Amino acid sequence: MREVAIVGTGVTKFGELWDKSFRSIGIEAGIKAIEDAGMSGSEVDGIFIGNMSSRFINQQHIDALIADYSGMATRNVPAVRTEAGGASGGVAFRQGVMAVASGMHEAVLVGGAEKMTDLDDASTASVMDSTADAEWEASMGLTLTSLYAMITRRLIYEGTATREEIASFAVNAHKHGALNPNAQYKSPITLDTVLRSGPVAEPLNVFDCAPYSDGAAAVVMVPLDVAKKMGVDYVKVVAACQASDTLALFQREDITTFKATTAAAKEAYRIAGIEPKDISVAEVHDDYTVGGIMALQDLGFFKKGDAGKAVLEGQVEIGGKIAVNTSGGLKARGYPVGASGVAQVVEIADQLRNKADKRQVANAKYGLAQSVGGTGSAVTVSILEAI
Amino acid sequence: MATVAKEWREIPARYNLEGSECGNCNRKYFPKRSMCPFCRRNGFGKMHPYQVSRKGKVFTFSVIHEAPDCNRSLKPYAVAMVRTDDGLLISGQLVDVDLSKIEIGMRVRSVLRKLDEDGASGVIHYGFKFVPDL
Numbered sequence: 001m002r003e004v005a006i007v008g009t010g011v012t013k014f015g016e017l018w019d020k021s022f023r024s025i026g027i028e029a030g031i032k033a034i035e036d037a038g039m040s041g042s043e044v045d046g047i048f049i050g051n052m053s054s055r056f057i058n059q060q061h062i063d064a065l066i067a068d069y070s071g072m073a074t075r076n077v078p079a080v081r082t083e084a085g086g087a088s089g090g091v092a093f094r095q096g097v098m099a100v101a102s103g104m105h106e107a108v109l110v111g112g113a114e115k116m117t118d119l120d121d122a123s124t125a126s127v128m129d130s131t132a133d134a135e136w137e138a139s140m141g142l143t144l145t146s147l148y149a150m151i152t153r154r155l156i157y158e159g160t161a162t163r164e165e166i167a168s169f170a171v172n173a174h175k176h177g178a179l180n181p182n183a184q185y186k187s188p189i190t191l192d193t194v195l196r197s198g199p200v201a202e203p204l205n206v207f208d209c210a211p212y213s214d215g216a217a218a219v220v221m222v223p224l225d226v227a228k229k230m231g232v233d234y235v236k237v238v239a240a241c242q243a244s245d246t247l248a249l250f251q252r253e254d255i256t257t258f259k260a261t262t263a264a265a266k267e268a269y270r271i272a273g274i275e276p277k278d279i280s281v282a283e284v285h286d287d288y289t290v291g292g293i294m295a296l297q298d299l300g301f302f303k304k305g306d307a308g309k310a311v312l313e314g315q316v317e318i319g320g321k322i323a324v325n326t327s328g329g330l331k332a333r334g335y336p337v338g339a340s341g342v343a344q345v346v347e348i349a350d351q352l353r354n355k356a357d358k359r360q361v362a363n364a365k366y367g368l369a370q371s372v373g374g375t376g377s378a379v380t381v382s383i384l385e386a387i
Numbered sequence: 388m389a390t391v392a393k394e395w396r397e398i399p400a401r402y403n404l405e406g407s408e409c410g411n412c413n414r415k416y417f418p419k420r421s422m423c424p425f426c427r428r429n430g431f432g433k434m435h436p437y438q439v440s441r442k443g444k445v446f447t448f449s450v451i452h453e454a455p456d457c458n459r460s461l462k463p464y465a466v467a468m469v470r471t472d473d474g475l476l477i478s479g480q481l482v483d484v485d486l487s488k489i490e491i492g493m494r495v496r497s498v499l500r501k502l503d504e505d506g507a508s509g510v511i512h513y514g515f516k517f518v519p520d521l
Contacts, residue, residue, distance in 0.1 A: 122454075122455055122456045122459070123456070125453065125455055126455045126456070129455060135397070135418070136418050136478065137478055138455075139502070139512070139514075140466075140478060140479050140480065140502065140514060141451075141454075141458050141461070141464065141466060141479070141480045141502065141503075142466045142478055142479075143451055143453070143454065143455065145451075145453065146449040146451050146466050149449035150447040150448060150449050150466070150467075150468055151447075153447045153448065153449065153491070154446075154447040154491075157447070157491055198452070199450070199452045200451075200452055200453045201449045201450070201451045201452065201453065201466075202449055202450040202452070203449075204449075248478070249468075249478070250468050250476045250477055250478045251416075251476070252476075255447070255468075
């Protein structure tokens with residue numbers, strides 16, 4: 001297999017982009033990434049796009065739409081849309097890596113896009129609930145938030161983390177989001193903001209939950225040997241792994257750890273030949289605060305029982321032991337679902353190329369991105385290396 | 388709007404908690420599966436109906452305040468994961484209970500209740516919910 005490099009990144013502002021359509025935000029991110037790579041676009045011979053649900057915009061065939069409006073269809077470039085709930089973007093990225101690594105494609109554009117605010121909140125929530133088991137969780141009256149809420153209650157009951165420690169993950173997210181011009185929320189919050197916000201599914205409150213957002217992100221990838229001759233800043237993709245678990249949360253032995261995360265991470269560290277302590281900057285899937293806490297443990301950054309305390313103490317801030325969710329994460333940067341996994345890779349690539357402005361982490365060699373679908377039914381873990 | 392076929396197909400499980408038992412390794416599942424995930428090919432064709440215990444204990448729970456449209460009239464309402472007395476874990480609503488008195492470990496049993504309906508002229512969905520087992 002060939003080694004793969006990211007040579008360009010692009011991301012739109014995340015938020016309630018009422019004046020923009022799905023197709024316009026998707027194209028905006030792609031053009032930014034191609035410009036960043038110093039390419040014309042005619043080099044691209046494959047498109048992969050992470051997009052979770054056609055129900056948000058009532059449009060199937062998203063791949064054809066993006067190929068058409070990006071101008072790639074004039075050259076008949078193939079496009080593939082991937083869906084894996086919240087991990088849709090992470091899976092698209094991995095497919096793009098495999099396409100270049102295998103030699104099937106020479107230059108791939110991986111995008112992620114979602115337009116969630118064209119539907120009312122309750123309808124959007126129902127779409128999100130169907131990333132859990134639609135027949136045996138959602139249709140029985142359970143919501144995706146309630147599933148994470150039940151994980152939260154169990155974590156607290158077992159003494160793995162306190163309610164305050166779990167809430168502090170959102171405080172860290174907002175602190176970093178305030179430094180990101182593309183973030184949906186740029187205002188710092190306190191622990192009280194989270195703990196006193198209205199309940200969504202007890203014990204989780206509004207500020208424990210990532211918002212519904214519109215947005216898109218994209219990266220351009222080529223073989224590493226080609227990247228070296230392009231004269232642009234690039235990063236090496238050292239691992240792009242994915243793992244599965246049961247669709248329904250209730251079919252697991254243990255609901256306080258996501259085995260798909262531990263499995264994908266184990267494989268990614270093995271391929272990269274590094275350990276968790278070698279990672280300086282990470283983007284983890286905090287669709288709920290508790291998901292962020294679990295990720296820190298499942299990825300091996302902290303031992304079970306230590307992650308919550310570490311977040312509360314500021315150890316995951318920029319300048320701390322490991323900088324986590326420097327973009328603001330899903331919570332503060334925003335959570336346009338399919339865009340999310342690609343946006344994480346954009347943030348890590350920008351950090352490793354010293355392009356993260358006020359959020360820059362000093363001397364980072366390795367960065368990691370983790371994207372989660374449903375309640376950990378599909379997880380991607382990718383590791384990038386600075387050159 | 389869904390057809391009645393789906394509703395009819397799921398009656399044994401949704402009304403009566405019927406799951407599956409693997410004839411090869413004796414592992415039990417809810418909902419039913421046509422293949423044991425552990426025995427795979429060796430268990431295929433050997434899955435038998437299994438009656439899941441209707442009693443158990445609350446493993447974890449949540450009180451939902453932001454609900455989808457179909458359950459809007461219920462909120463706030465409780466949901467739980469229940470460890471049945473025969474060791475399975477099952478999710479469902481927890482009703483006929485003081486929302487402030489729910490605890491992990493609380494004894495519950497399953498009952499048949501209305502879940503929701505597809506509008507005024509559509510299918511009415513029934514299924515199991517949990518109530519305190521006093």
